[in-house]
Amino acid sequence: MRNTFTLLLVISMGIAxxxxxxxxxxxDAGVLIGxxxxxxxxxxxxxxxxxxKWRLQGGMTVAADLYELMTLMPVTATVKYLxxxxxxxxxxxxxxxxxxxxxxxxxxxxxxxxxxxxxxxTIGIRLKSKTTSQVNFSAGFKxxxxxxxxxxxxxxxxxxxxxxxNYKFNRLTISAGMSF
Amino acid sequence: xxxxxxxxxxxxxxxxFSSCKDEMTRTRTYRAQIPVFLTISDLRKQTVSLAKPRxxxxxxxxxxxxxxxxxxxxxxxxxIVDNSTPANPQFLNFINIPGNVDMAVNNGILYADxxxxxxxxxITNPVATRLVKRVQDVFESYYQNKQKGxxxxxxxxxxxxxxxxxxxxxxGWNKGGMEFFNSAGSSGDGGSYxxxxxxxxxxxxxxxxxxxxxxxxxxxxxQEASNPQFxxxxxxxxxxxxxxxxxxxxxxxxxxxxxxYGALDASNxxxxxxxxxxxxxDPVVVQGKYAYVTLRSGTFCRLGVNVLDVLDIQDPxxxxxxxxxxxxxxxxxxxxxxxxxxxxGTNGLKAFNSSDVMTIGEKQLSFLKxxxxxxxxxxxxxxIVTGTKGVYQYDYSDASNLKLLSQVNLTIPVVN
Numbered sequence: 001m002r003n004t005f006t007l008l009l010v011i012s013m014g015i016a017x018x019x020x021x022x023x024x025x026x027x028d029a030g031v032l033i034g035x036x037x038x039x040x041x042x043x044x045x046x047x048x049x050x051x052x053k054w055r056l057q058g059g060m061t062v063a064a065d066l067y068e069l070m071t072l073m074p075v076t077a078t079v080k081y082l083x084x085x086x087x088x089x090x091x092x093x094x095x096x097x098x099x100x101x102x103x104x105x106x107x108x109x110x111x112x113x114x115x116x117x118x119x120x121x122t123i124g125i126r127l128k129s130k131t132t133s134q135v136n137f138s139a140g141f142k143x144x145x146x147x148x149x150x151x152x153x154x155x156x157x158x159x160x161x162x163x164x165x166n167y168k169f170n171r172l173t174i175s176a177g178m179s180f
Numbered sequence: 181x182x183x184x185x186x187x188x189x190x191x192x193x194x195x196x197f198s199s200c201k202d203e204m205t206r207t208r209t210y211r212a213q214i215p216v217f218l219t220i221s222d223l224r225k226q227t228v229s230l231a232k233p234r235x236x237x238x239x240x241x242x243x244x245x246x247x248x249x250x251x252x253x254x255x256x257x258x259x260i261v262d263n264s265t266p267a268n269p270q271f272l273n274f275i276n277i278p279g280n281v282d283m284a285v286n287n288g289i290l291y292a293d294x295x296x297x298x299x300x301x302x303i304t305n306p307v308a309t310r311l312v313k314r315v316q317d318v319f320e321s322y323y324q325n326k327q328k329g330x331x332x333x334x335x336x337x338x339x340x341x342x343x344x345x346x347x348x349x350x351x352g353w354n355k356g357g358m359e360f361f362n363s364a365g366s367s368g369d370g371g372s373y374x375x376x377x378x379x380x381x382x383x384x385x386x387x388x389x390x391x392x393x394x395x396x397x398x399x400x401x402x403q404e405a406s407n408p409q410f411x412x413x414x415x416x417x418x419x420x421x422x423x424x425x426x427x428x429x430x431x432x433x434x435x436x437x438x439x440x441y442g443a444l445d446a447s448n449x450x451x452x453x454x455x456x457x458x459x460x461x462d463p464v465v466v467q468g469k470y471a472y473v474t475l476r477s478g479t480f481c482r483l484g485v486n487v488l489d490v491l492d493i494q495d496p497x498x499x500x501x502x503x504x505x506x507x508x509x510x511x512x513x514x515x516x517x518x519x520x521x522x523x524x525g526t527n528g529l530k531a532f533n534s535s536d537v538m539t540i541g542e543k544q545l546s547f548l549k550x551x552x553x554x555x556x557x558x559x560x561x562x563x564i565v566t567g568t569k570g571v572y573q574y575d576y577s578d579a580s581n582l583k584l585l586s587q588v589n590l591t592i593p594v595v596n
Contacts, residue, residue: 034200141200161210168203 024050024057030175032065032142041066042142042173046078055082061096064104065144067169072100072146074118082126090126092138095119100144116145122173134179144169206343214337220317220329223295226278228311233259233271236590241381242566244559245285245374248306251571255279255333258292260306266562266573267585272306279322279333284382284389285374289405291382291389295322295331298391298400300408312406321393377555377566378424378463378512385425386446392420392432399447411447426466429496433462438473440496455491455499463555467515469494470502470537474510474522486510488522490537505541512555514563519545519579521563523553529565531579545580 026046033039048059057080065072076098084091100115107113124138146169151162236259240252249263257277262270279295288304289312300313317326324332373384382391389400389408395418399411419435430449432439437456441449455473464473471491486507491499507530511523520534528551533543552567562585563576570590575583 034202038200038202161208164207164209166205166207170200170202172200 020053021049021051024048024059024180026136026177026179028136028138028175028177030138030173030177032067032169032171032173034169034171038068038171040068040171042175044074044175046080046179048078048080056080057082061098065100065142065169067144067146069167070102070113070146070148071105072102072115072118072144073104074098074100074115074120074144076118076120088128090128090134092122092124092126092136094122094124094138094140096121100146102146111148111150113146113148116147118142118144120173122175126179132180136175136177136179138173138175140173142169142171142173144171203344207340208343209338209340211338214335216333216335217324218295218331218333220296220323220331223278223331224297224314224316228278228294228299229276230309231257231274231276234274236571236588239566239571239590241282241377241379242555242557242564242571243283243285243374243376243380244557244564245290245303248303249559249564250283250285250290250374251566252280252283254281255335258283258290260303260309262306263559263561263573266559266564266575269573269586269588273309275301275309279331282380282382282391284376284380284384286384286389286402287405289402291400291402291408293319293382293391295333296320298389298408298410300406302406313408315400315408315410318398318400318410319391319393321395375557375559377557378465378514379422379555381421381423383423383425383430385430385443386428388443388446390423390425390430390443390449392416392423394418394420396420397423397430397432397441397449399449401447414449422463424464424466429466431464431466431471433464433473435462438462438464438471438491438499440493440499442496452496453499455501463512465513465515466493467534471499472513472515472520472534474507474513476507476510476525488513488540490540503538503540511553514556514558516558516576519558519576521556521558521576521579523556523565523567525554526552529553529556529582531576531582533579546582548582 029043032042042065044061044063046059046061048057050057059078061076061078063074076096078096080092080094082090082092097119100118102113102115105113120140120142122138122140124136127135146167149164152160238254240254243250247264249261251259257280258275260272262272277292277294280292283290283292290301290303292299296317296319298315298318299311301309302312303309322331324330387403389402391398395416397414397416400408401411402408422433424431428444430441430443437454439454440452442452443449462473462475464471469492471493473489476486486509488505488507489501490503492502493499508527509525511525513522518533518535520532522530524530528549530547531545532540533545534540551572552569553565554567557564562573565572571588573585575585
């Protein structure tokens with residue numbers, strides 16, 4: 001395992017050196033829209049590396065999604081592809097996949113919450129500015145799984161019933177932000 | 181760029197038409213008492229047999245006789261435990277008795293109910309326990325239709341339901357548990373009888389077996405222990421819960437009060453008095469001049485309070501409350517010498533010095549908080565405590581420092 005890790009590290013460093021890799025980051029805020037009239041806020045921070053030659057970016061995204069029922073913190077691996085440039089407008093396609101953590105919202109009113117798989121593809125545009133930062137607009141679809149469990153006990157402490165709700169949040173996402 | 185814009189349009193259209201609706205799948209699991217209808221003829225064909233020891237799952241009443249401990253498995257039968265060494269109780273065997281809830285032991289004969297019948301077992305050799313008598317149709321409250329011989333029992337069942345919803349909003353859904361309740365406990369003492377707990381519905385006194393259901397007192401003559409004879413029933417009113425014998429009197433706890441019956445004429449108990457209290461569950465024990473009654477709120481005692489009441493019963497026709505102390509959620513209780521033990525349900529077990537009935541509540545000797553305690557018997561060798569998580573035995577020679585001797589954990593049907 002250690003040898004494999006070392007090998008991957010060496011290869012990555014080699015590629016990075018060869019392909020002129022540099023750091024990149026992006027901060028977005030937006031909304032999660034579901035039918036009918038489901039509306040909640042979301043924010044996310046992406047940190048990663050970009051390979052200019054391949055027009056690729058890869059890294060990790062940490063988000064906070066404030067669903068009506070619970071707040072989840074998706075931690076995802078993210079790949080961004082910037083296929084085309086026209087003037088100062090650059091197109092961006094992104095795919096994030098990972099796990100929504102329940103760290104921000106573990107329990108309330110006797111319900112215990114837990115997160116689950118999250119997948120978030122987006123497409124958008126990036127507007128270049130005179131500085132090193134860019135303005136981003138994107139739209140996408142977020143699939144987030146989560147669950148809540150409520151357990152009731154009788155007067156003698158015996159576990160008598162449990163209700164487990166497994167949720168699949170399917171939301172249109174619209175966000176705006178800055179990248180560096 | 182054109183390709184990209186086309187992709188963008190495609191994704192948006194897909195989103196719009198595939199509908200961004202949230203989905204929810206609700207899995208609800210709960211324990212329920214499912215009614216089971218049986219014919220009494222089929223029931224009596226079922227073998228009342230002695231089986232190998234089995235694990236405790238849902239213990240009910242407990243009863244001590246000599247070195248043996250009897251533990252009811254609610255609705256299924258009785259565990260026979262060799263308790264010669266409380267630190268190492270040995271489960272000898274299990275008597276399969278459909279519909280069994282309560283028991284009492286008299287001169288080596290174990291009496292147990294089986295739905296509408298009373299059964300008598302010879303337990304002089306516990307490993308060769310055998311049925312010696314069946315008294316039929318004496319607990320008629322189990323009958324759904326006596327003419328057709330139809331009785332209704334219950335089966336403890338775990339039910340799982342799965343509901344799938346593509347939902348708009350589920351904030352209004354109520355998540356509430358279903359609550360069910362099984363009481364626990366055992367029976368009376370004296371002479372060659374065994375010792376039961378304060379929540380018993382069977383008890384023995386003066387060659388008679390007294391049993392109560394929710395509304396009646398049923399008497400059996402057990403002069404010849406192996407041949408119990410039905411004598412009669414006496415209507416008591418509703419809400420009857422427990423019976424405790426003391427000094428030729430029967431103390432019968434109900435949800436609305438404690439009845440005192442004189443039983444000098446053992447086969448003809450006479451009502452002496454009723455001590456009224458608000459609707460509450462109330463096991464009772466008696467020692468000397470005083471009766472100790474715990475009142476608690478709970479599933480079936482919704483108006484209840486949580487207190488220990490001490491009644492002066494020197495004049496059994498006029499019981500008088502002399503003191504009252506707040507408790508957390510008292511269940512069974514027992515008294516031994518000047519030590520009073522009170523089960524506090526999920527809160528644990530408390531021990532008090534009862535030498536002065538006016539100050540019992542101020543003289544708490546110990547409080548075990550790490551157990552669930554439902555009923556308790558102060559046996560000759562150990563303090564036996566039953567609860568929903570296990571059966572515990574303590575050395576109670578020093579009530580301020582109860583020492584755990586043994587613990588039998590339960591295999592409770594789990595609701596995931």
